[in-house]
Amino acid sequence: MILEVPRYDAISSGGESDAARFVAKQAREARQALCETYTFGHAYYEALKELVSIKEHCTFPGWDGYDAEPVRRKTIWSAYRFLEALPPGFPTPSVGAEPDGDITLEWYRSPRKTISVSVSPDDNLHYSALLGPNKYYGTEAFFGEVPASILELVRRVQS
Amino acid sequence: MSDPATLLADEILARFVMFQHWIRADGTVRADAFVPPKDLQLSATRHISLSEFAIWKIGEIVAAARDVELLGRADIAVRSITSAGLSAQPAPIRENPNHAHVTGWPQDKPSQKILAQQLAAMAEYVSKP
Numbered sequence: 001m002i003l004e005v006p007r008y009d010a011i012s013s014g015g016e017s018d019a020a021r022f023v024a025k026q027a028r029e030a031r032q033a034l035c036e037t038y039t040f041g042h043a044y045y046e047a048l049k050e051l052v053s054i055k056e057h058c059t060f061p062g063w064d065g066y067d068a069e070p071v072r073r074k075t076i077w078s079a080y081r082f083l084e085a086l087p088p089g090f091p092t093p094s095v096g097a098e099p100d101g102d103i104t105l106e107w108y109r110s111p112r113k114t115i116s117v118s119v120s121p122d123d124n125l126h127y128s129a130l131l132g133p134n135k136y137y138g139t140e141a142f143f144g145e146v147p148a149s150i151l152e153l154v155r156r157v158q159s
Numbered sequence: 160m161s162d163p164a165t166l167l168a169d170e171i172l173a174r175f176v177m178f179q180h181w182i183r184a185d186g187t188v189r190a191d192a193f194v195p196p197k198d199l200q201l202s203a204t205r206h207i208s209l210s211e212f213a214i215w216k217i218g219e220i221v222a223a224a225r226d227v228e229l230l231g232r233a234d235i236a237v238r239s240i241t242s243a244g245l246s247a248q249p250a251p252i253r254e255n256p257n258h259a260h261v262t263g264w265p266q267d268k269p270s271q272k273i274l275a276q277q278l279a280a281m282a283e284y285v286s287k288p
Contacts, residue, residue: 050180057178065177065227067196096180098194102268106189111280116190116272128190128272130280137269 043092047083050095051076051103058097069101072121078142079103079119085146091158093117102126107154115157117150129153166237166247172203172259173232175218176284177225188233188284193261193275201261205249206234209257215287217255224254231286239281243274 057063058071079095082105086092093105102118115129119142127150128137140147166172174192176182181192195201204217214232222229240247240261250260261278264271 054180057180062225063178063227064181065175065222065225065229066202067198069197094180094183096189096191097178098191099196100194100268104189104191106191108183111187114190114276116276118268118272120268126268126272128269128276130273130276135273135277137273139267139269 044083047092047095047105048080051079051083054079054095054097054103058101063097064099066099068097068099071097071101071103075101075103075119075121078121078123079105081144082117082119082125082142082146085144087146087151090151091154107157109157113157115150115153125150127153129157131156164249166205166249166259168236168238168241170237171206171234172237172240172247172261173206173214173218173234174201174203174282175221175229176231176233177222177227177229179230182230182284186284186286188279188282190272190275190279192233193278193282195261195264195271195275199262199264199266200250201264202250203235203247203259203261204255205257205259207257217257218287220254229287231284233279233282233284235278235282240278243277243281245274245278 054071055076060070062068091107093107096104096106098104098118102120105117106114108114112130112132115127118126120126123142125140125142125147136153140149176188176192181189183189193201204214206214218229218232237247245261245263247259247261250258252258
């Protein structure tokens with residue numbers, strides 16, 4: 001099956017160094033190989049397409065019909081890096097945006113079994129999860145790897 | 160016409176949805192729709208005294224003002240809002256006398272998100288006819 005792949009430069013930051021671009025390119029090529037299988041690739045490509053859609057629809061004030069802040073290019077880039085950093089074969093989130101301009105990545109089983117991670121332009125990851133009656137929320141810094149605490153919550157949502 | 164200065168517990172508020180990515184494939188609404196803006200006053204519209212047609216008409220006016228498409232609305236009872244520790248007050252404006260604000264949001268983002276998730280879990284999404 002041929003998947004429509006969003007172009008890398010459609011969501012690149014435009015401000016990264018040559019070294020960072022090289023590393024990102026290598027990582028992308030490795031992931032590309034894995035994604036050529038429909039099983040691993042389809043959901044990932046869907047997430048990238050959603051991210052491109054966010055770029056197209058949420059980069060102006062009031063995109064939500066109210067007073068939303070524009071989603072900044074840096075935030076889109078951070079969200080892209082987060083998706084790239086997910087372990088191969090890991091469940092892929094759906095992508096959204098919040099009125100304060102953060103991008104959200106959501107893993108969802110039901111309204112009370114879900115986790116949402118907000119990617120902010122300052123590379124903070126604000127997460128919240130409902131697991132039945134239990135609530136988990138907090139902030140982790142994003143240094144290029146998805147924090148273990150978030151991966152564990154996603155696994156619990158998916159289980 | 161809405162009248163009371165305070166909202167009753169069994170009143171329903173509508174949060175208009177004008178962004179496709181806030182609606183899940185199963186017809187539920189994402190928490191994103193309830194995350195407050197920076198002023199921590201989340202806009203909603205009281206159903207009280209309004210017909211279905213009138214509620215949608217207000218939504219159309221809101222959407223037209225921003226040149227976006229009205230997709231639906233997330234309905235939630237005031238009781239559900241207060242059970243989450245938030246409050247709701249009338250905030251009438253010229254173009255929408257039934258306008259209300261959901262307030263009482265904490266300052267930190269993770270706390271806002273968990274409350275938004277709780278509201279989303281209690282809300283009912285209604286697609287625009």
